[in-house]
Amino acid sequence: MVFVDYARLFVKSGNGGSGCVSFRREKYIPRGGPDGGDGGKGGSVIFRATTRLNTLLAQRYKKIYKAKNGEHGKGRNMHGKDGADTIIEVPAGTVIKDAESEEMLFDLHSEGAECTVVRGGRGGKGNAHFKGPVRQTPRFAQDGEPGEEANIIIELKLIADVGLAGLPNAGKSTFIASVSAAKPKIGEYPFTTLTPNLGVVTLSDYRSFTIVDIPGIIENAHKGAGLGLTFLRHAERTRLLLHLIDISGFERVDTINACETINNELAKYSRELAGKPQIIVGTKLDIADDATHIESLGDYCAQKGLPFFSVSSVTGDGVKELINYIYKRLYD
Numbered sequence: 001m002v003f004v005d006y007a008r009l010f011v012k013s014g015n016g017g018s019g020c021v022s023f024r025r026e027k028y029i030p031r032g033g034p035d036g037g038d039g040g041k042g043g044s045v046i047f048r049a050t051t052r053l054n055t056l057l058a059q060r061y062k063k064i065y066k067a068k069n070g071e072h073g074k075g076r077n078m079h080g081k082d083g084a085d086t087i088i089e090v091p092a093g094t095v096i097k098d099a100e101s102e103e104m105l106f107d108l109h110s111e112g113a114e115c116t117v118v119r120g121g122r123g124g125k126g127n128a129h130f131k132g133p134v135r136q137t138p139r140f141a142q143d144g145e146p147g148e149e150a151n152i153i154i155e156l157k158l159i160a161d162v163g164l165a166g167l168p169n170a171g172k173s174t175f176i177a178s179v180s181a182a183k184p185k186i187g188e189y190p191f192t193t194l195t196p197n198l199g200v201v202t203l204s205d206y207r208s209f210t211i212v213d214i215p216g217i218i219e220n221a222h223k224g225a226g227l228g229l230t231f232l233r234h235a236e237r238t239r240l241l242l243h244l245i246d247i248s249g250f251e252r253v254d255t256i257n258a259c260e261t262i263n264n265e266l267a268k269y270s271r272e273l274a275g276k277p278q279i280i281v282g283t284k285l286d287i288a289d290d291a292t293h294i295e296s297l298g299d300y301c302a303q304k305g306l307p308f309f310s311v312s313s314v315t316g317d318g319v320k321e322l323i324n325y326i327y328k329r330l331y332d
Helices: 057-061 172-179 230-235 255-269 291-304 319-331
Strands: 006-012 045-050 064-066 086-091 094-098 104-108 114-118 149-156 162-166 197-202 208-213 240-246 278-283 308-310
Touching: 006 057, 006 114, 045 094, 045 104, 064 086, 086 149, 104 114, 114 149, 149 230, 162 172, 162 230, 162 255, 172 197, 172 208, 172 240, 172 278, 172 319, 208 319, 240 255, 240 319, 255 291, 278 291, 278 319, 291 308, 308 319
Parallel strands: 006 064, 045 086, 162 208, 162 240, 240 278, 278 308
Antiparallel strands: 006 149, 045 114, 094 104, 094 149, 197 208
16 A cells, blocks of 8 residues: 555535525415525535544545535525535544645544534525514525635654654664564665554563654755655654664664764754654664674763663564563653
8 A cells, every 4th residue: 555644635615505585475375474494504624533544545636625515595494405524534643734834723643533624604594584573575585605715734643652763774674573563665775664664562461552663864864865854754743762773883884973863863853853762772783793883882872861772673682671671661
């Protein structure tokens, strides 16, 4: 399935139906008086969150949503039928913004949450409403109100407890595949991950937490380098960040510089995201050829007061200890 997490839409609610001008005319009932009914209310456009979806794929192909108009009123005090609402189901975690100001309008963060983006127009009153002692035969009715319309942006922010961050080829995909049932694409080249991957980590005694792997970040990603910072929105709802760094030595990665590069890019994207609790994780322990990479990164983390673990996602070394520590940080 294609992963889509951003879409621009035009939404329009239904117009209200107009009131009716009518007079009762029946045999043996002289001067029956006005009996024009009211117009129906226009339908609204409503967004509803569901956990059954995990992508905005439907909105990739359909960009315009309109609700039904209300029907006009009829004689014999018959009320026009209300227009049907248009209900759009989106994944839980979807944010709705104004397309011009990009101001957030609604946050559908949980199952069943819903919002009315544009409301249907009110139906007009029929001439029966305007009858009085002085004006007994009103020959006019009220028009229905026009519906609202808006250009909006919808963005999906995946809901997860833990987010994975790191340079390309730091071992994020291999790690999430080793601790969950997620099946990300894994390759020996940068930017293997092109879309976020969500997984559930289950501990032996039915405890669990969710984890999201986002595509790799490089220096100047905030300026558009690499894949930019597009997918960092999926880490915004996390409670904890795992910062993965290659300590094998094969990629000639300066571990401390790698750590600072990612943190600088996070800060340029969002101070709130950069301020989330972090755990530094040295990866590819099974092929590490020089212990100095591990020692220097461990010393750096100790100076910064950051927890540090070294693991191998292939052999499992250190993974169980890390998973238990993450769970304690989340729930203890």
